[in-house]
Amino acid sequence: MALSFFSKSKKAVQNRFRDDYATKMRLKYDPYYHAMESQHGTNVRLHGRDMIMLSSNDYLGLSFHPKVIEAGRAALLKWGTSTTGARISNGSRAFHIELEEKLAHFLGREACHVHSAGYLSCISSVAAFAQKGDIIFADKNIHSCLWEGIQLSRATVERFSHNSPDDFREVAAAASTSDAPKLLVIEGVYSMEGHIARLPELTEIAEDHNCFTILDDAHGFGVLGRHGRGTVDHFGLSDKVDVICGSLSKSLASTGGFIAASREAIEYLRTTGKQTVFSAAISPASAACAQASLEIMQKEREHHDRLWANTKKYRAILKNLGLDTWGSETPATPIVLGSKERVYPFWKALLEKGVFTVMSIAPAVPIGKDLIRTAISAMHTDEQLDKIADAMAYAVKKL
Numbered sequence: 086m087a088l089s090f091f092s093k094s095k096k097a098v099q100n101r102f103r104d105d106y107a108t109k110m111r112l113k114y115d116p117y118y119h120a121m122e123s124q125h126g127t128n129v130r131l132h133g134r135d136m137i138m139l140s141s142n143d144y145l146g147l148s149f150h151p152k153v154i155e156a157g158r159a160a161l162l163k164w165g166t167s168t169t170g171a172r173i174s175n176g177s178r179a180f181h182i183e184l185e186e187k188l189a190h191f192l193g194r195e196a197c198h199v200h201s202a203g204y205l206s207c208i209s210s211v212a213a214f215a216q217k218g219d220i221i222f223a224d225k226n227i228h229s230c231l232w233e234g235i236q237l238s239r240a241t242v243e244r245f246s247h248n249s250p251d252d253f254r255e256v257a258a259a260a261s262t263s264d265a266p267k268l269l270v271i272e273g274v275y276s277m278e279g280h281i282a283r284l285p286e287l288t289e290i291a292e293d294h295n296c297f298t299i300l301d302d303a304h305g306f307g308v309l310g311r312h313g314r315g316t317v318d319h320f321g322l323s324d325k326v327d328v329i330c331g332s333l334s335k336s337l338a339s340t341g342g343f344i345a346a347s348r349e350a351i352e353y354l355r356t357t358g359k360q361t362v363f364s365a366a367i368s369p370a371s372a373a374c375a376q377a378s379l380e381i382m383q384k385e386r387e388h389h390d391r392l393w394a395n396t397k398k399y400r401a402i403l404k405n406l407g408l409d410t411w412g413s414e415t416p417a418t419p420i421v422l423g424s425k426e427r428v429y430p431f432w433k434a435l436l437e438k439g440v441f442t443v444m445s446i447a448p449a450v451p452i453g454k455d456l457i458r459t460a461i462s463a464m465h466t467d468e469q470l471d472k473i474a475d476a477m478a479y480a481v482k483k484l
């Protein structure tokens with residue numbers, strides 16, 4: 086009897102993934118998880134064909150920079166492949182501390198903690214500081230990792246319309262009679278939309294309501310501000326944001342994440358943040374690559390200049406074709422097509438012409454905003470931008 090009970094329960098779970106509609110559709114249309122045979126910079130090889138990568142987040146194009154590669158190689162030789170454990174159990178290494186101090190200094194914060202993924206950093210930056218009974222005001226379009234952090238914190242969440250200070254003001258006013266601790270959770274640059282947070286207005290309202298402000302700058306870091314210090318620096322509002330979290334996997338051309346804040350906040354995180362306490366440390370090579378990129382960002386201005394020149398050129402290409410970029414202000418550039426029936430042929434046409442992009446369809450984006458998500462890199466060449474322009478023109482004809 087016991088056996089049959091267990092096998093039935095197991096079957097229910099198995100049926101869940103066998104019958105999953107989204108998985109069936111993904112396997113049928115096959116838009117994701119393509120296995121590239123090789124890569125050099127923004128050139129990838131897929132099914133024996135050379136393609137231009139237009140959906141990575143290598144904004145500054147440092148993932149093939151010789152100094153970054155050399156830093157990773159040297160770290161592997163010196164420190165081995167992994168620390169094989171959480172820092173609370175088998176200790177930090179000199180390279181963790183060095184990277185954290187450099188990031189903290191760069192961002193004008195007292196302290197920083199790095200994780201093996203940006204996703205972990207961003208979950209932890211909410212889940213460690215918020216708790217049950219708190220009220221979190223959150224932009225409706227924040228990244229999945231921030232929603233997870235909110236859920237784990239068990240705080241009450243009040244959403245406001247995307248990047249709308251007016252709606253935030255109303256939502257915050259409605260909660261103003263409560264003396265619960267309040268937090269604001271936003272992104273600096275929204276990953277899908279490419280919008281820059283309206284930080285001056287949002288932080289002013291947050292101050293009026295005594296909110297502790299957490300900002301995920303995964304897509305602003307390296308892109309905005311002095312030498313790429315990010316969205317907070319872009320607006321000169323360093324003292325208005327309490328926690329900046331982000332990713333090492335975009336402009337810093339590595340893999341990992343960070344949280345930068347006051348020393349007290351970081352020490353608290355190291356005691357109470359589950360993702361911080363119970364997950365293995367970032368690897369030596371990843372830390373070294375991020376640190377090398379951080380140094381290059383400050384010394385070699387040309388990557389940043391090239392990124393913005395390419396972005397301007399790319400934006401003009403899309404505009405000339407009448408494509409809707411959702412008002413993107415940054416290198417993260419969506420092409421909004423409005424339905425999956427329009428997105429799929431567009432994506433396929435680009436692929437046919439040798440341009441690799443990613444489709445993002447509802448519910449990953451709001452209904453009616455189904456889009457192709459693209460991102461420009463400093464590494465895209467003029468010749469590649471010309472090819473991208475031809476491919477886009479071809480894809481438009483397929484709509």
Ligand SMILES: Cc1ncc(COP(=O)(O)O)c(C=O)c1O
Binds near residue numbers: 203204228272334340
């Ligand atoms: C806004 C935002 N936050 C956090 C992350 C997670 O970063 P990572 O890919 O380094 O885990 C991403 C990744 O796409 C992101 O777009």
